[in-house]
Amino acid sequence: MDRARIFKSILWAITGLGSAALATRFLIGLGAIANMNDAVPWGLWKGFNIFPGIALAGGGFVMTAIIYIMAREEYHKYAKISVLLAFLGYLTAATALVTELGLPWLVWHPIIFWQHHSPLFEVSWCVMLYLTVLFLEFIPVPLEETSRFAKIRIFLTKYKIVLVFLGIMISTLHQSSLGSMWLITPEKLHPLWYTSLLPILFFLSAVAIGPIMLILAILVITRIYRRRTDSQTLSKLGLLSVFGVLVYGLVRLIDIGVKGKFAMIFDGSWQSTFFLVEISLMVVIPLVLMGVRRLRNSSGSLWVASLSAVIGLGFDRANIAGIMLSVDGPMYTPTLFEVLVSLAIISAAILAFLFGIERFKIWDTKWEDPREKPESHPDFDRSAEVWLGTPRLAGRSVYSLIFVVSLAVGFAIIPGKRIYSDGVQEVVSQKAYGGDTLCIDGNRDNYGVTFDHKAHVVRNSNDSSCVLCHHMNQPNDKQSGCYSCHRDMYQTTDAFRHDWHADPANANIGCMECHAIDQERLATTAKACDQCHKDLIPPGATITIEKYMAPSYTDAMHFLCIDCHRQKAEELTDKPDLALCTTCHRWKHPNHLQDEVAEKYNHPYFNHVVLPQKGSKEKGH
Amino acid sequence: MQGLLDFAEGPLFRLTFFIMVLGFARVFILAIWGAVDAYRKAGDKTIAWGTATRKTIGWLVPIRSVFTHKPFYSMFSILLHIGLILVPILLLAHVRLWETALGFGWLTLPKTWADLLTLATIVAGVAIIIGRIASSNLRFLSRKQDYLWPLLLIIPFVTGYICSNTAVTPATYQILMLMHVLSSELIFVLIPFTKIAHCVIMPLSQFIMLIAWRFPAHVDDDVCTTLNKKGMQI
Numbered sequence: 001m002d003r004a005r006i007f008k009s010i011l012w013a014i015t016g017l018g019s020a021a022l023a024t025r026f027l028i029g030l031g032a033i034a035n036m037n038d039a040v041p042w043g044l045w046k047g048f049n050i051f052p053g054i055a056l057a058g059g060g061f062v063m064t065a066i067i068y069i070m071a072r073e074e075y076h077k078y079a080k081i082s083v084l085l086a087f088l089g090y091l092t093a094a095t096a097l098v099t100e101l102g103l104p105w106l107v108w109h110p111i112i113f114w115q116h117h118s119p120l121f122e123v124s125w126c127v128m129l130y131l132t133v134l135f136l137e138f139i140p141v142p143l144e145e146t147s148r149f150a151k152i153r154i155f156l157t158k159y160k161i162v163l164v165f166l167g168i169m170i171s172t173l174h175q176s177s178l179g180s181m182w183l184i185t186p187e188k189l190h191p192l193w194y195t196s197l198l199p200i201l202f203f204l205s206a207v208a209i210g211p212i213m214l215i216l217a218i219l220v221i222t223r224i225y226r227r228r229t230d231s232q233t234l235s236k237l238g239l240l241s242v243f244g245v246l247v248y249g250l251v252r253l254i255d256i257g258v259k260g261k262f263a264m265i266f267d268g269s270w271q272s273t274f275f276l277v278e279i280s281l282m283v284v285i286p287l288v289l290m291g292v293r294r295l296r297n298s299s300g301s302l303w304v305a306s307l308s309a310v311i312g313l314g315f316d317r318a319n320i321a322g323i324m325l326s327v328d329g330p331m332y333t334p335t336l337f338e339v340l341v342s343l344a345i346i347s348a349a350i351l352a353f354l355f356g357i358e359r360f361k362i363w364d365t366k367w368e369d370p371r372e373k374p375e376s377h378p379d380f381d382r383s384a385e386v387w388l389g390t391p392r393l394a395g396r397s398v399y400s401l402i403f404v405v406s407l408a409v410g411f412a413i414i415p416g417k418r419i420y421s422d423g424v425q426e427v428v429s430q431k432a433y434g435g436d437t438l439c440i441d442g443n444r445d446n447y448g449v450t451f452d453h454k455a456h457v458v459r460n461s462n463d464s465s466c467v468l469c470h471h472m473n474q475p476n477d478k479q480s481g482c483y484s485c486h487r488d489m490y491q492t493t494d495a496f497r498h499d500w501h502a503d504p505a506n507a508n509i510g511c512m513e514c515h516a517i518d519q520e521r522l523a524t525t526a527k528a529c530d531q532c533h534k535d536l537i538p539p540g541a542t543i544t545i546e547k548y549m550a551p552s553y554t555d556a557m558h559f560l561c562i563d564c565h566r567q568k569a570e571e572l573t574d575k576p577d578l579a580l581c582t583t584c585h586r587w588k589h590p591n592h593l594q595d596e597v598a599e600k601y602n603h604p605y606f607n608h609v610v611l612p613q614k615g616s617k618e619k620g621h
Numbered sequence: 622m623q624g625l626l627d628f629a630e631g632p633l634f635r636l637t638f639f640i641m642v643l644g645f646a647r648v649f650i651l652a653i654w655g656a657v658d659a660y661r662k663a664g665d666k667t668i669a670w671g672t673a674t675r676k677t678i679g680w681l682v683p684i685r686s687v688f689t690h691k692p693f694y695s696m697f698s699i700l701l702h703i704g705l706i707l708v709p710i711l712l713l714a715h716v717r718l719w720e721t722a723l724g725f726g727w728l729t730l731p732k733t734w735a736d737l738l739t740l741a742t743i744v745a746g747v748a749i750i751i752g753r754i755a756s757s758n759l760r761f762l763s764r765k766q767d768y769l770w771p772l773l774l775i776i777p778f779v780t781g782y783i784c785s786n787t788a789v790t791p792a793t794y795q796i797l798m799l800m801h802v803l804s805s806e807l808i809f810v811l812i813p814f815t816k817i818a819h820c821v822i823m824p825l826s827q828f829i830m831l832i833a834w835r836f837p838a839h840v841d842d843d844v845c846t847t848l849n850k851k852g853m854q855i
Contacts, residue, residue, distance in 0.1 A: 020639075397651060404643040412636035503623060504792040512788035520713055520732050521785070 003224045005395065008354060009402050011347040016403040018344020020410025021337035024419065025099060032418050033337035040322075040332035047322030048342050049096035052314035053089050054127070054178060058206030059214040060086020060134060061171035064164045066211075066240070074233055080141055080362045082214050087134040088349040090127060095345050119181040126174030133167045141360045176203040182320055190324040192264055192275045197255050198320075204251060205282070208244030209313040211237055212286065216306040219299070221357055231299050238290040238302060245309065246291075249283035274319060282312025337414060427489035429553035431481055442553045443489045449557075449584045464540070469560055471543035473535050486553040496529070496548035523547075622795050629802045637809035644813025645821045652822060656829050673831040680827050694752045697745040704742025705774060706820070708735060709805075714785065739782045746775035766815065773811075776804040 021033045030036065036043040063082035067075050098104045110124040136156055143153040156163075179202030186194055195201070215234050222229045256262055265272055289295050289305035296302070356362060429442035432451070441448025457465050470479035477484070485495040501507040501514075515521040529548065530536040537545070543560075550556065562579060569578035577583060660666065683699065709715060713729040720726035730738070749771050753759045780801040784794055812818060819826065845851050 396654070400647045400651065404647045405640060407643055408636050408639035411639045412632045416631050416635075499623075502791050502794070504790070504795065505623070508791050510788055510790055511784075511794065517786065517788070518732075522713075 003226065004354075005391075005398070007224050008351065008395070008399060011351050012399045012402045013406040014340070014347040015344045015351065016406030017410040018340040018342070018347070019403075020407050021341045021414065022099060022344060024337075024411070024414055025341065026102070026104075028419055030100075030102060033335060033341070033414065035332060035335045035338065037330055037332060039327050039330055042322060042325075043100070043332065044322075044334040044338045044342055045096040045100045047318040048314070049345055050093045050100075051178065051317035051321045053093035053096065054175070055202070055206045055313055055317055056209065056213045056310060057086040057089025057093070058171065058175060059210030059212075060089075061167045062207050062210040063214060064137070065168050068161060068164045069168075075237060077230075077363060078214060078218070078233075078237075080138070081218070081357075082211075083134060083137045084141075084353060084356050084362065085214060085217055087131070087138050088353050090131050090134060091352075092345050092349045094127060094131065096342070099341060099345070119177045122177045123174045123181070126170050126177070130167060130170045130174065133163050133170065137163050137167065141356075141362065144361055145359075171206075172203065175206045176200065178202055185325065188325045189320065190271050190326075191261050192256065192271060193320050193324050195255050195259065197251065201248065201252055201255075204244065204248040205313055205316065208241055208248045209282070209309050211241040211244075212306045212309045215241075215302060216310050217353070219303055219306065221354070225357075229299060231297065231302065234302060235290075235296045238296055238305065242287060242290045245283055245286050249279070249287070252279075252283075271324065274315075274323070278312055278315050278319060280312075281308045282316060285309070285312075340410065426491070429483045429487060429489050431483045440557065442483060442557075450586075451584075467538050467540045468542055468564075470538065471541040472545065473538055475533055475536075479538070482556055483553065485550040486556040487550070488552055489554055490552045492552060493550050494548070495550040622792075622799070626795060626799050626802070629799060629806065633806055634802070637806040641809040641812050645818070648813055648818055648822050649825060652825055652829060656832075659833070668832055673828055676831050677824055677828045681824060694749070694756075697748040697752065700741050701745035701749060701771070701774075704738045704745065704778070708738050708742065708778070711735070712781075736782070736786065739778050742778050743775050743782070746771040746778075770815075770817065773804065773808060777801050777808070780804070 024032050025034070034043060059082050063075065063078060066072050067079050098107060101107075110121055111128070115121045137160065140153045140156050143149050176199035179199035182189060182194070182198050183196065215237055218234065219229065221227075256265070265275055285308040286305045289301040289308075427443050430444055432438040432440040432442075434453075436452070436454035438451040438453045439448050440451050459465075460468055466479050472480055472485065474480040474484055485493070487493045501509050502511070511521065514527045516525060519525045551559070561584060565583065566579040569575060572578070660668075683695065707730065711728065711730045712735055713732070716726040716729050750768055753763050753768060780797045783789065784797050784801065789797065808817075812820070842851070
């Protein structure tokens with residue numbers, strides 16, 4: 001297999017894996033695949049796709065400025081490729097943004113609903129406009145393939161300079177306002193990154209590293225398609241961008257020095273290490289490898305320098321948009337699926353880029369694959385003696401297979417628990433503690449309800465009163481506690497547990513014990529529970545059970561208490577407030593009592609602890 | 622065992638089911654793409670739309686073959702196809718599973734019908750294997766997979782029938798259910814890449830083949846004339 005096919009196969013596989021997560025995100029929601037939370041609502045996609053994506057796509061406007069305005073003809077052959085690169089870079093950023101925001105059908109809102117105080121308003125307008133400009137700049141290339149739309153193509157080519165100017169204006173605006181956005185984070189962003197010059201630094205770094213990204217892209221494609229590199233032009237372009245890198249590095253370091261933060265660079269903290277790594281990748285290595293003439297002319301050092309600069313810029317944006325922001329709350333680590341979505345968006349963009357390279361006249365001459373010609377010999381798979389078709393035909397079937405299988409794998413590895421979760425965490429409810437007076441605090445947050453059990457028993461004519469509330473006897477139990485069936489604080493739970501009954505390791509009951517042989521096996525046609533569990537329902541129980549799906553602990557308590565309290569409030573004219581929340585939820589443990597409860601909770605006999613009375617005046621009786 | 626069953630019903634089911642559905646989509650798109658490519662390259666672009674459509678519909682309703690040749694084999698084959706398509710899709714127990722997963726279900730077969738169809742499918746599957754072995758013509762044409770496919774296809778039907786109609790112990794039930802699920806999943810994975818793909822792309826492949834045979838239109842008549850077989854079926 002040739003290099004290009006292996007490379008593209010890997011990209012298709014990543015795209016497939018990530019597309020499954022992407023589809024899940026849009027069908028089910030962000031929670032099904034992402035770990036972002038209220039403390040860190042800006043996750044991996046912002047730090048890894050959007051900010052670096054837009055910065056690295058800066059090559060588009062820089063190159064068009066160099067070629068069309070500074071009239072440097074020697075770079076003219078890279079004009080189309082830099083526009084394509086920029087266009088796809090912006091598309092990845094826009095895709096990642098829509099993935100993160102959701103509701104893609106509302107993406108036009110910033111056009112109509114103006115919020116002119118927000119840098120993001122400006123950014124969204126600019127990105128939309130610039131995407132349009134890039135589209136118009138690039139569209140003549142594919143249109144060359146067909147004789148239709150010739151007028152449009154000629155018109156766009158004729159007025160290209162207008163588009164170039166527009167592109168430069170718009171890019172200057174939003175590259176810097178992406179930096180302005182972070183000006184509201186002086187307390188959150190680490191001081192080595194936070195500066196009032198952020199807008200200028202964002203602009204300068206995009207200008208400097210944009211062309212280096214182009215160098216890297218050309219190096220990569222010439223390598224995978226085994227074409228010759230025009231290393232002389234590339235190293236000239238490298239030298240040009242080194243000036244940009246130098247300016248950026250100087251501005252950044254002088255700014256840090258002037259603000260008196262120079263010592264922080266060497267204070268040994270992990271942030272300072274990150275800073276040093278970032279500066280070496282982004283500024284020092286490119287400066288040395290591209291600045292020194294002897295090094296610049298070797299393609300190896302061009303590779304290292306451009307790779308290091310591109311990774312460095314990505315690292316810088318990731319630091320600002322995520323890593324260096326202080327977090328108040330639970331820490332954020334991206335899930336595997338967030339990583340896959342990130343990589344899939346990038347892989348899809350690279351595939352589109354390669355498609356453009358292969359199919360359109362991006363260079364001065366179109367790259368033709370000699371095996372595509374009708375007179376070339378057919379390409380056989382030697383192991384199976386099968387004709388693979390032309391490379392294009394073979395690629396079509398191989399890549400689609402890889403994509404389909406990896407998409408299926410992607411769907412399979414997303415845990416079902418995440419997909420079907422309705423976003424509510426499982427909180428197991430626990431037994432109320434106390435004796436005659438119960439402390440009902442199912443989730444043990446020390447904020448519960450004191451329930452005078454004995455007073456309620458006495459008030460409701462003693463022994464016959466149990467069944468007013470306790471409506472079920474679990475096997476080997478009498479008047480089972482609420483928590484034994486209402487097992488979750490906030491979610492409905494299955495009180496019957498079908499699979500437990502049918503499991504050989506547990507109840508080990510065959511199907512026909514409950515279901516009839518000639519009927520569908522449904523809950524409605526099955527034997528009733530109390531046919532086996534004779535004393536399941538205590539005689540006289542006021543609450544009837546239909547489905548054996550127990551409402552949440554909280555709901556069960558509320559329904560039970562509030563219904564009765566409301567009724568009593570009407571009957572007993574002297575207690576009009578009986579049904580109010582505060583009748584039951586009247587206390588929070590004071591600190592000393594909280595400690596006491598915690599201590600007693602850890603005691604082996606904590607179930608028998610009678611909490612101190614909170615004073616009879618609160619009881620109402 | 623329960624863990625294994627959970628795995629087979631969860632991630633493994635999602636994997637195989639998506640491979641089947643997406644595999645269908647892939648084969649379908651590739652077929653259309655190939656046809657469009659061929660059409661664009663062709664010099665004479667007249668197409669026998671009418672004949673091709675009529676013959677495709679004829680192939681989709683193969684009742685005629687029952688009365689012409691091999692009546693028993695054709696009958697069992699039709700029975701097998703009806704059972705294979707209807708039972709898995711319309712069985713109440715399956716629709717209930719879809720309902721919990723998707724939130725909506727669809728119409729179901731009554732239990733007696735489902736049981737009868739299941740039994741008929743099993744009988745038809747066995748009869749087809751016997752028919753292939755018995756007839757020397759068919760034996761000559763058959764590959765290994767032609768014998769194995771009916772066998773594999775009836776495994777989920779047999780296990781499913783036993784599970785839903787007999788009083789087996791829970792341990793046996795689990796083993797049978799695992800066989801049921803795993804064999805179905807094997808079928809899912811194999812379908813898009815083997816001859817069983819015809820269950821979805823049959824109309825399309827038949828249509829494309831019929832067009833290709835008459836491409837350009839009426840070329841089949843020319844072939845017949847050349848072979849001195851004008852008016853005969855070849």
